[in-house]
Amino acid sequence: MLTCKEMVARSSDYLDGELTLGGRLLARQHLLFCRNCRRFIKQMRLAQAAVRALPEAPVPDADALAKDLAAQRRAQDKR
Amino acid sequence: MTGTHETEFLERLLAGEQQAFKELVDTYQSAMRAVAYAIVGSRQADEAVQDAWLAVVRSLPGFQRRSSLKTWLLTITANAAKNRYKQNRREVLLDDLPSPHGSIGDDRFAADGHWRVAPFAWHEDTPEALLSEDELRQCLEHTLLSLPQFQSSVLILRERQGLELEEICNLLEISLSNVRVLLHRARLKVFATLEHFEETGQC
Ligand SMILES: [Zn+2]
Numbered sequence: 001m002l003t004c005k006e007m008v009a010r011s012s013d014y015l016d017g018e019l020t021l022g023g024r025l026l027a028r029q030h031l032l033f034c035r036n037c038r039r040f041i042k043q044m045r046l047a048q049a050a051v052r053a054l055p056e057a058p059v060p061d062a063d064a065l066a067k068d069l070a071a072q073r074r075a076q077d078k079r
Numbered sequence: 080m081t082g083t084h085e086t087e088f089l090e091r092l093l094a095g096e097q098q099a100f101k102e103l104v105d106t107y108q109s110a111m112r113a114v115a116y117a118i119v120g121s122r123q124a125d126e127a128v129q130d131a132w133l134a135v136v137r138s139l140p141g142f143q144r145r146s147s148l149k150t151w152l153l154t155i156t157a158n159a160a161k162n163r164y165k166q167n168r169r170e171v172l173l174d175d176l177p178s179p180h181g182s183i184g185d186d187r188f189a190a191d192g193h194w195r196v197a198p199f200a201w202h203e204d205t206p207e208a209l210l211s212e213d214e215l216r217q218c219l220e221h222t223l224l225s226l227p228q229f230q231s232s233v234l235i236l237r238e239r240q241g242l243e244l245e246e247i248c249n250l251l252e253i254s255l256s257n258v259r260v261l262l263h264r265a266r267l268k269v270f271a272t273l274e275h276f277e278e279t280g281q282c
Binding site: 003005011012013016018036039040043046049050051052053055056057063065066067069071072073074077 | 092093097098099101103104105108109132133135136137139183185188191192194197200201204206207209210219220223234238239244259262263266269270273274
């Protein structure tokens with residue numbers, strides 16, 4: 001049986017599907033019996049989703065960069 | 080972006096259409112920056128991305144589509160960044176830094192390995208609800224900025240760009256076990272930030 005501390009230490013591997021089959025079974029078994037760790041995993045998933053959902057900072061000068069790159073691309077064909 | 084849509088998009092790029100380059104920059108610049116940042120650090124990341132864009136324009140006519148556009152762009156970026164770096168990054172790779180709200184450390188557990196201070200219920204259970212609080216959003220951004228170079232890049236490439244761990248290993252030339260360690264440390268710091276905010280209502 002895993003301890004909660006061990007469960008937390010493996011939580012990222014659990015979320016990424018990086019545990020071995022045996023490791024996965026141990027984790028599932030722990031989660032089945034441990035409410036605290038179930039909550040922890042649920043909140044880790046929420047934390048992942050929050051990082052994903054953060055708005056993207058706009059690229060400074062994206063228009064100028066795009067204009068420059070497009071011009072370089074067109075110039076290339078003339079060479 | 081796949082199939083006919085990508086073919087069409089590439090044609091617009093090859094024709095030198097400004098709007099297509101704008102889409103390219105808006106879509107991929109932040110992933111490219113995360114790759115460059117991991118390899119050369121903050122001081123040279125922007126220059127490395129600039130180098131990468133020039134290489135992209137040069138190489139565009141030869142793009143064979145053996146990989147996705149995204150993988151191709153990120154590989155070019157990694158190469159551009161590697162051409163720039165002089166520092167010995169192996170040494171800084173696993174260095175850790177304290178985060179504004181800490182992490183989930185040993186002090187959270189009793190000697191027998193059970194939770195000493197268990198996670199408590201949060202007020203919100205969707206990312207949208209969490210991020211609707213401006214202060215929390217800023218707090219989270221602050222934590223992300225405080226992460227060491229590799230932790231930050233690995234987290235962004237995994238969570239925001241959806242790259243496979245394997246792809247991250249290849250781009251940054253670090254082992255799978257290091258990617259896993261870095262990702263875990265970064266996630267626990269994000270977790271600690273959200274938990275702190277849910278507990279105190281402030282950053
Ligand atoms: Zn537990």
